[in-house]
Amino acid sequence: MYFYNTRLTYFNLPIPLMLKPLLIIVLICLFANNTAYCQKTDTPRKANNFKAKITRVEIAGRDMPFQENYHVDYDNNVLEFEYSAIPAQNNLTYKYRIIENSFEGAKPSAWFFTNKTAVKVDSLKPAVYHFELIAIDAAKKESQPAIVEFKIEYPWWRSWWFWGSCFITLFGLFYGRERFLKFWSDEEQRHHRQVTELELRTLQLQMNPHFVFNALNAVQSFILNRDTISANNYLSKFANLIRLFLDSSRSKYITLADEIKLLSLYIEIEMLRFENKFELHLNVASDVNRFVEIPTMILQPFIENAINHGLRYKETKGNLYMSFFNQGKYLVCRIEDDGVGRERAKQIQSKSRKGYKSQGLKITEERLQTFNLIADADIHFLVEDRIKPPHEPGADIGTTIEIKFPKFG
Known part of the structure; x- marks a missing residue:
């Protein structure tokens, strides 16, 4: 049961009774605003036709x-x-x-x-x-x-097309200029290569009379000594060697197997000429490719120099060592002799053959320089005494030559 005070005010009314007057006031305000908005929008605006x-x-x-x-x-x-x-x-x-x-x-x-x-x-x-x-x-x-x-x-x-055309034109000019300069550079290199190859061919042809001259001297020696059998045997081997030499001279390269065959035949001829004054010791390492190619007629002058300027003047029977082995990216040919050595050979030649100067090694050195220039190769050789000082006076110190070939194929 609820008891109410007879003196009621607004603040002590129950909450539902307090909300009703507020709700009525809000509704009146919303109605008034809506009526004003409708009157405002319904009023026609005069259009601006100016x-x-x-x-x-x-x-x-x-x-x-x-x-x-x-x-x-x-x-x-x-x-x-x-x-x-x-x-x-x-x-x-x-x-x-x-x-x-x-x-x-x-x-x-x-x-x-x-x-x-x-x-x-x-x-x-x-x-x-x-x-x-x-x-x-x-x-x-x-x-x-x-x-x-x-x-x-x-x-x-x-405009963009103008600058684009300028860029393309300038690019074309620079590109054309570079191509033109490269063309002329290639042509110049080609002509220079042709001239250098002709020089190399000329130097290679110079080896022919030099080698033939020494061989004919040996034939002449056999004939003068009335040794017909040795002369016939020598001429047969010499003819075979000339044929091999002419076949190899048509190309700038020769396989190692053919070069060894040519050198072995040449050494046999020289052994006949000097009456077996020396022996050949040939050694080819097992890992060496016998079909690798090297420039033609490079090793023969070194063999000739070892025989004619080292072993020839040795009082006892000498030895010629020729070995081939791999050393990194190079194929190495080592030629050794136990002859009198370079210094004694010069002294002996100065007394017995005045005015004579061997051209074999000089021509070979020029050929190597020319070949390196053409093929952009790095073939080089080293000549040194076989026995290093100190050694006894008058000893046969011999000579060692190492020729290093880049592996061409």
């Missing part, structure tokens, strides 16, 4: 049909606009401005006022513009604006 109109567009002295936008060449950068207002009125004033569109946004110019019905625009830089016109009547009422868009084109020397 408009500015562009009646004529002239570009570089030529009338153009009216359209919303125009493209103007850089050389024809003179525009004239004629305009009026609708409806037509007297004592009108016009204001206009030019708005430039750029990457940074619109850049409007200041408003210009005029009483004339035409305006000329010129000297604008290449860009997109809007010409905006507003008419003002005597009551200072402004019309709706008239807007025309026009684009001033870039000159041809600032």
Whole structure:
């Protein structure tokens, strides 16, 4: 059971009774606002029929049909606009401005006022513009604006296709120049290579008379000694050697197997000539490719030098060692003799053969230099004493020669 005080006020009323007056006040306010909004929107606004109109567009002295936008060449950068207002009125004033569109946004110019019905625009830089016109009547009422868009084109020397063409042209010129210079460089190298190959061929041909001269001397020696059997045997081997030599001289390269065959035959002839005054010791390492190619007629002068200037003057029977082995990227040919040595050989030759100078090693050295230049190779040789000092006076110190060939194939 609830008991109520007879002296009731607003603040001690129950909550439901307190909310009812507030709800009524909110509803009255909403109704009043809605009625005012409806009256405001239902009131018709008087339309603004006062408009500015562009009646004529002239570009570089030529009338153009009216359209919303125009493209103007850089050389024809003179525009004239004629305009009026609708409806037509007297004592009108016009204001206009030019708005430039750029990457940074619109850049409007200041408003210009005029009483004339035409305006000329010129000297604008290449860009997109809007010409905006507003008419003002005597009551200072402004019309709706008239807007025309026009684009001033870039000159041809600032267009993308021009710079693209310039880039392609310059690239073509530089590329053509490089190709032309490379062509002439290749031609010059080709001519130089031909000349160098002719020099190499000339040096190779110089080996023929040098070698033949020594061989004929041996034949002459057998004939003078009336040793017909040895002379016949020698001539047979010599003919076979000449045939092998001519076959190999047609090419710049020879296989190692054919070179060993040629050198062995040559050494046999020299052994006959010097009556077996020395023995040959040939050694080819098992890992050596016998079909690898080396330049022709390179080793023969070294063999000849070892026999004629080392073993020839030895009082006892000598030995000639010829070995082939691999050393990194090189094929090494080592030629050793236990002859008298270079110094004693020079002393002996100076006494017995005045005026004679061997050309075999000199020609071979020139051939190697020329061949290295042509083939961009690195063939080199080293000549040194077989027995290093100190040694006994008059000892047969011998000579060692190492020729290193890059592996051509």
